[in-house]
Amino acid sequence: MKLKYILPILFIALMSTACSSDDDNNDTPPVINEVEGLTKIQDIINNNHTIELWSKSGDFYTGYNDVSIRIKDNTNNTFFEDFTISWLPVMQMPTMQHSCPKSTITKAPGRDTVYQGFVIYQMTNTDGSGWSLTLDYAIDGMIYSVTDTITVLQNNDQNVTSFMGSDNVRYILALIEPKDPKIAINNMKVGLYKMENMMSFPIVEDYTITLDPRMPGMGNHSSPNNTDLTYRSVEGNYQGNLSLTMTGYWVLNLKLLDDMDTVLKGEDVTEDNPQSSLYLELEF
Template identity: 30%
Template sequence: MKSNIQKFIYTLALSIVIFSCQKEDNIISSNSLDGLSKLKEGYAIGASAKVEIWGKKNFFVGYNNLVVVLYDSLNLKEKITDAHIHFMPLMTMSMMGQMPMVHAAPVENPSETPVNDVFPGAVAFIMPSTETGVWQLRVAVHNHKYDKEGTASFNINVDSPTNSSLTVFTTTTDSLKLVLSMVQPTTPKVGMNDIEFTIHQKAGMMDFPADDSYAIEITPEMPSMGHGSPNNVNPTNTGNGHYKGKVNFTMTGEWKINVVVKKNGVAVSQNLYFNVVI
């Protein structure tokens, strides 16, 4: 009897451990593509790799979590789990009578070691596709299995969401161009939410390094009611241009998160906000 109970308890404890482990990394769990859909697929010619790009929804202006899945192009079944991947988003804007203008966007390249056999990364598209502005997403693959390199190119359409989660602004102190993306909350709820931003500096048309040197203050507000919410935690830098904090929403409806970006205690942004709908 006793041993039965013990068995039961151990089984329970074990399952709890397993369960909580699963929970810990549920974004990229064994079913790491759960809730995602395949946005694009193509071949990285020269790398013997078929490239699939998975995301929650179609590409949009803002911080896109993208998962790259690589298959051996020889059998199309075997996943490539040892590779180097580089995102190269490219916007080409054709202007009447002028040379087309080309620029990139901030990226977070997947690590060499995959998570559950897939490669999560991110791209922050800074503007939508338009008639005259065309986005291309290039994914450079270095297939370590065969030590071959190649690039897959995708013509993509970047949507412009009603409530943008990304803004490009010029700092008021030293006129730097910064890309501020709100990574989280992606599905805001009433209650306490994680809030996360990234800051990338637009150092050049093709160069968007992550910047850890700022501080961010947030003030959520419900404009029509004229109230905010208590106990928000200002995001703090967690490295690689990421800033994490907490935001509280007291009710459903149309919220506005006012953001002040500071450097050395001095505000460098003006009138920044993100609209959030719950």
């Protein structure tokens, strides 16, 4: 066969091989990092399992914490896709111990091995000590439990507050959103819980939280277009509009009213009263 006929045949064969190789590569599913954008807080090891705790910051802080959880099988370094898990954070005080508000833990949407929930630490020691975390979980019908100490750091701003209402009920109020405040009207979310006993903190529903944001360093001026926070049953928290007109330090003055519009905590901001006794802080 002449050379002029051999070259086209070789070219066709090479192209066919390249296309076949490309097709094979396209059939390979991409590897998904299910904890992308998160930083590990710590590992808690129990026999042949490692429970991984993750968050965006990589630390626990006082206030509201979104937490992601994976459980690894240490015998083969794979992660379990199906399990049930619950948690109990406990702070040991000199004469007592107590827990804090927390959610149930459910599988993260669009993830095979990651579960998620939130926990609200209302206080901590100056060095971050005092808290432990118990995890009870079940895999393939087998039940396990593990407890370890955790570090909870103090947030720079008051993003959570614990207080006694005029109804003699102790409440915990925590800022959820905005996490990244902007000069704009921000969607503000807070969680409101009552202390039923030292280990139980159910959600408080259908109250009202009035909002009056002020800048103490700028003549205590407020901002327009704020709205009070009302309960949203689907999300289990309170939401309203928070208007931020400039960067800096803001005090979010609040009043808590029950379902009969009785003021349980907080006061109006006036010339004689520059700050409510019920407030949260924000700085950006």
